[in-house]
Amino acid sequence: MLDFVAIDFETANSGRDSPCSLGAVIVKNGTIEKTFYSLIHPHDSCFYFDPFNTEIHGITEDDVMDSPELPEVWKNLVDDLSGSTLIAHFSSFDCSVIRYTFPLYDLSFPECTILCSRNVAKRQWPDLLSYGLSNVAELLNFDFIHHNALEDAKAAAAIIFEAARLQNANSCEELAQKLQLKMGLFQTDQYIPSRRLSPRSSKSIKIPECLDLTNPELNPDDYPFWDRDVVFTGTLLSMKREDAFKNIAAAGGRPQNAVNKKTDYLVMGEQDYSRFSNGEKSSKTIKAEELKAKGSAIEIISEADFLNMLGDKVTIPQNTSSDFKDEIYLKGIQPKFDESLETLRQICAEVIEPQRIKMNQRKYFAVIELDGNKGMPICCFFTKGNSVSIAFYDENNNQMERCIMYKYDALYDNSFDLKNLIRKYLGIPLEKPPYEDGLVHVRRRGTRIEFSIDLEQLQAQKKEE
Structure with a gap:
């Protein structure tokens, strides 16, 4: 029988221990028996609403102030989920919410198997460009409101x-078997993730043809990665992994899929770099650190550093197909991106001399350097949605601060705060805010600073002036 419980969590912030809503669809014998939805008051230890998360799902602190906490909400699903199959799209996220939040309340893990609907979609429809929930739902002509927990569970x-239906499977176990998927497992004190049985074909990327380093006509000084082995980990924002390989080869290097004793550089994509800063490390990062401890000369560098080293040797135009597949969306953000970068350059120029500023721009990604490689690089890029992310690095490419503006206009209205952050790192005295206290809301989370501004109040204040 096709029995399962499809769930979806939304979280208040980037912490997996901060669920703020839960939606569930209970299916018995192939038919939806009932649905469930509730807002959740996050645990006091992690009660913080990241503006970025709120921008996605629309839930605020005020919305959940009188809502029950997780134990009270979860008891509505215990009986239905026990002995059944938990379904979630990108199940590792929702399962991690359970893994990190349940211990806060001394709750036992549910007794159930796990099947990821994203993995199911990858096996069933292998030619899709993206397996995000909205993309797969569009293929099925299934209308829903994305990032509403119940709607996502229904999708x-x-x-x-x-x-x-297409596999003529009468149970989740049979469906997993036919699609060559291994079901995961939750037990009282154990978690085994759902996964695909065979490795992804894209795991190892074909090594492109490299330069002939024995050619006497080639000048090593013209090739920034001359005779260097380079490995990538994480997701690059500036280009596809295949294009990064080609760039390394064109710059005199040898791109590789795995870290070993010969590796000279490990380039960490943005996702891995942020995980690294928070103490979580990929297997490649761990291997690199082990080699470093044994005396290897391997160096871990950020994507911003990688782009800086490539310089004019970038031969493949940036490809953002992994994050931005909608051409209409691309055409919409390009003018805003160019305009915002120019604004950021002007903001920098108001703090220090313009000749000290160097911009290395790609299509939807840019690096702004102050004082060249010896100064402070500022990495500016866009995430999907109307948000701007600006990261500040020290001379060793360690991320020091990260600002996220959640509307394009915020880059203009928060220019004062950006100037003061730049002044801070250059040792220049800070300026007094040109507006009243309370208009700008600042939150610090780890190495990241997030701020938003009440534009209506600011506009009203400007009119009064």
Whole structure:
């Protein structure tokens, strides 16, 4: 029988221990028996709403102030989930919410198997460009409101229904078997993730043809990665991994898929670099650190550093297909991106002499350097949605601060705060805010500073002036 419980958590912030809503679809014998939805008051230890998360799902602190905490909410699903199959799209996220939040309340893990609807979609429809929930739902002509927990759970359930129909599968176990998927498992004190049985074909990227380093006509000084072995980990924002390999080869280096004793550089994509800063490390990072401890000359560098080293040797235009597949969306953000970068350059120029500023711009990614390689680089890029992310690095490319503006206009209205951050790192005295206290809301989270501004109040104040 096709029995399962499709769930979806939304979180208040980047911490997996901060669920703020839960949606569930309970399916018995191939039919939706009931649905469930509730807001959740996060645990006091992690009660913080990241503006970025709120921008996505629309839930605020005020919304959950009188809502029950997780134990009270979860008891509505205990009986239905026990002995059944938990379905979630990108199940590792939702399962990590359970893994990190349940211990806060001394709750036992549910007794159930796990199947990821994203993995199901990858096996069932292998030619899709993206397997995000909205993309797969569009393929199924399933209308829903993305990032509403119940709506997302319904969409995940719809994927299982359609895949089971096409595979003529009468249970989740049979569906997993036919699609060569290994079901995960939750037990009282154990978690085994759902996964695909065979490795992804894209795991190892074909090594492009490299330069002939024995050619006497080639000048090593013209090639920034001359005779260097380079490995990548994480997701690059500036280009696809295949294009990064080609760039390394064109710059005189040898791109590789795995870290070993010969590796000279490990380039960490943005996702891995942020994980690294928070203490979580990829297997490649761990291997690199082990080699470093044994005396290897391997160096871990950021994507910004990688782009700086390439300089004019970038031969493949940036490809953002992994994050931005909608050409209409691309055409919409390009003018805003160019305009915002120019604004950021002007902001820098108001703090220090313009000749000390160097901009290395790609299509949707840019690096702004102060005082060249010896100064402070500022890495500016866009995430999907109307948000700007600006990261500040020290001379060793260690991320010091990170600002996220959640509207394009905020780059202009928060220019004062950006100037003061730049002044801070250059040792220049800070300026007094040109507006009243309370208009700008600042939050610090680890190495990241997030701030937003009440534009209506600011506009009203300007009118009064």
